[in-house]
Amino acid sequence: xxxxxxxxxxxxxxxxxxxxPKDMNIYGDSGNVLTIARRLALYGYAPCIHEINQGDPWPAxxxxxLGGGGQDTGQKKIIDDLFARADDLRAFAADGVPMLxxxxxxxxxxxxxxxxxxxxxxxxxxxxxxxxxxxxxxxGNLVEHSARFGDIIGYENHSGQTFLxxxxxxxxxxxxxxxxxxxxxxxxxxxxxxxxxxxxxxxxLPKNPAISDFLIRSATERRYGSFEPRQTKEWAAExxxxxxIAAKARAVAANRPR
Amino acid sequence: xxxxxxxxxxxxxxxRTPSGQAASRRPWSFATPLIGKAVRKAARLAHxxxxxxxxxxxxxxxxxxxARTLGQLPxxxxxxxxxxxxxxxxxxxxxxxENLGLKVFTNPTGSNFTRGVVSALLDQVTLGGRLDADIAVxxxxxxxxxxxxxxxxxxxxxxxxxxxxxxxRFGEIDNTARLLSNVAEATTGTVVLNxxxxxxxxxTDVAAAAQSVRYFGLDASLRSFFPSDxxxxxxxxxxxxxxxxxxxxxxxxxxAANAASPVDAALAAEAVHSxxxxxxxxxxxxxxGELPADVTLMAVxxxxxxxxxxxxxxxxxxxxxxxxxxxxxxxxxxxVRAVLADIxxxxxxxxxxxxxxxxxxxxxSAARVTDVSQSDTxxxxxxxxxxxxxxxxxESIDVNGSKVxxxxxxxxxxxxxxxxxFPPEGHDTMICINDEYADGRDMSWLxxxxxxxxxxxxxxxxxxxxxxxxxxxxxxxxxxxxxxxTELDKAVERFVTANPGVPKHIYxxxxxxxxxxxxxxxxxxVADAGVGR
Numbered sequence: 074x075x076x077x078x079x080x081x082x083x084x085x086x087x088x089x090x091x092x093x094p095k096d097m098n099i100y101g102d103s104g105n106v107l108t109i110a111r112r113l114a115l116y117g118y119a120p121c122i123h124e125i126n127q128g129d130p131w132p133a134x135x136x137x138x139l140g141g142g143g144q145d146t147g148q149k150k151i152i153d154d155l156f157a158r159a160d161d162l163r164a165f166a167a168d169g170v171p172m173l174x175x176x177x178x179x180x181x182x183x184x185x186x187x188x189x190x191x192x193x194x195x196x197x198x199x200x201x202x203x204x205x206x207x208x209x210x211x212x213g214n215l216v217e218h219s220a221r222f223g224d225i226i227g228y229e230n231h232s233g234q235t236f237l238x239x240x241x242x243x244x245x246x247x248x249x250x251x252x253x254x255x256x257x258x259x260x261x262x263x264x265x266x267x268x269x270x271x272x273x274x275x276x277x278l279p280k281n282p283a284i285s286d287f288l289i290r291s292a293t294e295r296r297y298g299s300f301e302p303r304q305t306k307e308w309a310a311e312x313x314x315x316x317x318i319a320a321k322a323r324a325v326a327a328n329r330p331r
Numbered sequence: 332x333x334x335x336x337x338x339x340x341x342x343x344x345x346x347r348t349p350s351g352q353a354a355s356r357r358p359w360s361f362a363t364p365l366i367g368k369a370v371r372k373a374a375r376l377a378h379x380x381x382x383x384x385x386x387x388x389x390x391x392x393x394x395x396x397x398a399r400t401l402g403q404l405p406x407x408x409x410x411x412x413x414x415x416x417x418x419x420x421x422x423x424x425x426x427x428x429e430n431l432g433l434k435v436f437t438n439p440t441g442s443n444f445t446r447g448v449v450s451a452l453l454d455q456v457t458l459g460g461r462l463d464a465d466i467a468v469x470x471x472x473x474x475x476x477x478x479x480x481x482x483x484x485x486x487x488x489x490x491x492x493x494x495x496x497x498x499x500r501f502g503e504i505d506n507t508a509r510l511l512s513n514v515a516e517a518t519t520g521t522v523v524l525n526x527x528x529x530x531x532x533x534x535t536d537v538a539a540a541a542q543s544v545r546y547f548g549l550d551a552s553l554r555s556f557f558p559s560d561x562x563x564x565x566x567x568x569x570x571x572x573x574x575x576x577x578x579x580x581x582x583x584x585x586x587a588a589n590a591a592s593p594v595d596a597a598l599a600a601e602a603v604h605s606x607x608x609x610x611x612x613x614x615x616x617x618x619x620g621e622l623p624a625d626v627t628l629m630a631v632x633x634x635x636x637x638x639x640x641x642x643x644x645x646x647x648x649x650x651x652x653x654x655x656x657x658x659x660x661x662x663x664x665x666x667v668r669a670v671l672a673d674i675x676x677x678x679x680x681x682x683x684x685x686x687x688x689x690x691x692x693x694x695x696s697a698a699r700v701t702d703v704s705q706s707d708t709x710x711x712x713x714x715x716x717x718x719x720x721x722x723x724x725x726e727s728i729d730v731n732g733s734k735v736x737x738x739x740x741x742x743x744x745x746x747x748x749x750x751x752x753f754p755p756e757g758h759d760t761m762i763c764i765n766d767e768y769a770d771g772r773d774m775s776w777l778x779x780x781x782x783x784x785x786x787x788x789x790x791x792x793x794x795x796x797x798x799x800x801x802x803x804x805x806x807x808x809x810x811x812x813x814x815x816x817t818e819l820d821k822a823v824e825r826f827v828t829a830n831p832g833v834p835k836h837i838y839x840x841x842x843x844x845x846x847x848x849x850x851x852x853x854x855x856x857v858a859d860a861g862v863g864r
Binding site for chain 1: 504505743766772773774775776777778779796797799800802803804806807808809815817
């Protein structure tokens with residue numbers, strides 16, 4: 074199952090769950106999985122990616138969980154399975170498993186989603202927030218500011234307005250009304266311990282290595298007690314090159330029209 | 332989004348039947364062609380590019396112009412829409428009908444919105460407002476198609492597929508399917524649907540009011556080549572990573588590299604991408620196989636294709652490359668056959684009542700229509716065999732002795748199909764990614780394309796506004812990139828002049844394609860593909 078690639082793995086295996094890649098994969102969110110896998114390998118860890126769809130059992134180890142956005146139909150397909158897993162997910166979150174939930178799964182990680190016609194769909198309540206359906210989409214390039222991660226660069230595309238409960242920390246702050254969680258309070262996303270929810274596509278992680286490395290560091294510290302990369306010079310150089318390209322892509326993206 | 336709600340509240344104002352009277356004609360409308368033409372000329376002189384601007388003027392002073400002008404056509408309007416392949420397919424339908432002997436009005440490539448059609452009409456109508464054509468074949472963007480059918484009811488519609496494309500414009504693919512269901516509903520004659528796309532095939536339900544529904548389809552042996560958009564995430568491979576699920580991808584990739592022909596290679600490459608291989612991947616839907624297809628693409632070879640029509644497998648030479656283009660050819664044949672069936676019926680009806688008299692329209696048109704009614708399937712395939720690729724679909728330009736192929740990429744599936752159809756070995760590769768409105772602002776889609784097929788040859792040049800996003804994407808797929816330069820003009824020039832004699836592939840988004848063609852136009856002769864330079 075977790076075979077070791079000959080070019081990496083001396084620092085240990087990291088088991089990454091890609092949650093619902095079949096139905097919650099829209100807008101390139103699989104780029105997040107690719108980014109985590111590549112960076113783990115370049116830090117000297119052996120990434121093992123587990124694609125978990127409805128009905129699939131959890132792998133023996135879960136070190137990180139990545140979930141993406143989906144259409145309404147995709148959300149309907151996974152909702153029963155998500156509730157069946159809700160207790161496990163809450164336990165993982167409480168135990169410090171880093172998670173990144175984009176868009177649709179971010180919404181379902183909240184308390185509930187109220188559709189335009191007033192129907193209330195329950196979420197699994199890991200992030201204390203709720204979402205209200207709207208008939209206008211918030212859509213476009215977005216830069217948000219975070220003390221922990223610096224500027225976060227991405228592309229939002231959602232019609233739900235998400236409101237965080239008092240005391241819940243947003244992932245970042247946005248400059249303009251009409252953008253972010255709800256277009257009103259200048260927040261975007263949420264972070265609860267090691268769980269990040271956000272509307273940012275792009276994909277998010279390739280252009281935001283600081284968040285990628287936060288997820289990786291949290292996963293390795295939780296499993297092995299510390300983050301100790303075992304890199305060859307080549308891997309370190311390659312990571313540096315990737316991050317230099319990411320910095321250029323960030324600079325361009327930050328200056329593009331909405 | 333902008334169209335979803337309008338789409339559902341459409342009404343049928345200003346709609347007319349081909350023989351009916353114009354609705355809501357304004358007193359000054361007789362002058363519309365003159366005013367429109369004058370604006371068009373002025374716009375050109377003033378270097379506005381003159382494509383949609385005159386249409387805008389004509390639309391606002393005479394909203395009935397479109398319906399009135401297209402309403403004269405004796406054979407009505409064929410509307411082509413869908414996410415991928417509109418331009419190629421529209422060109423094929425128009426060329427085949429023309430080759431058979433009809434006079435066809437069609438909109439130039441890229442002006443796939445209503446004003447573009449109005450502008451093109453202004454160019455061709457007489458000052459008296461007459462359009463000298465038998466039939467119109469129009470390519471319309473999904474959202475504009477809805478706008479269009481509010482004004483003009485097409486007699487035929489050809490709906491190709493619904494894929495993720497510029498989602499920042501339409502929202503979601505299920506929403507895009509809803510836009511197209513409006514088009515199917517508004518069609519008065521025949522609705523032609525892609526049997527292998529579940530969202531399109533399902534439109535048969537809303538087309539009940541139309542006279543008939545036809546399908547075009549793929550033989551089971553080719554279906555794995557068209558993975559469903561819904562399979563996308565599971566088809567992006569994670570190179571150099573131990574996967575939780577066992578996979579035989581390496582050996583599949585090897586067989587792709589060793590395959591004899593480009594088509595074999597493409598098919599094998601696709602097999603690599605399919606998560607579970609054959610039958611349950613691809614666009615194959617639950618309904619597929621139960622619906623009889625009017626035209627089925629059975630097999631593809633080197634510049635030849637086999638179609639099953641009326642129970643017979645017919646092989647024909649083609650000038651188009653790639654299984655994807657040939658599936659579009661099946662779509663084009665299906666709609667042309669629907670047009671021919673109506674022509675034959677009308678001619679037979681007329682000859683029954685009035686001897687050899689023409690069905691409709693002026694004499695010249697009637698004579699052409701009567702001639703075309705004699706066309707058999709062989710004539711149809713012969714007409715198809717001469718169609719050449721459209722703008723950006725394998726268009727080939729000679730630059731200083733190097734063959735440069737321009738490949739338009741707009742969405743993940745289209746990009747993947749192009750990569751699979753044009754193996755990189757023996758070629759230099761350049762990728763140009765812009766993010767203007769027409770390209771789509773969101774770069775997320777690049778992460779749904781698997782670029783690992785370029786790992787062996789690498790990419791010589793990456794350019795466009797979002798060159799660094801593209802370079803980052805390639806980096807994560809471990810594809811070597813020789814040079815990245817956001818200055819597109821300079822990058823194109825360096826790329827095409829390097830390694831003389833080595834053929835080249837340039838993958839471009841829409842606005843990048845326009846810029847690349849313009850640059851190449853300064854260096855060599857570039858044919859006008861209907862979009863201007």
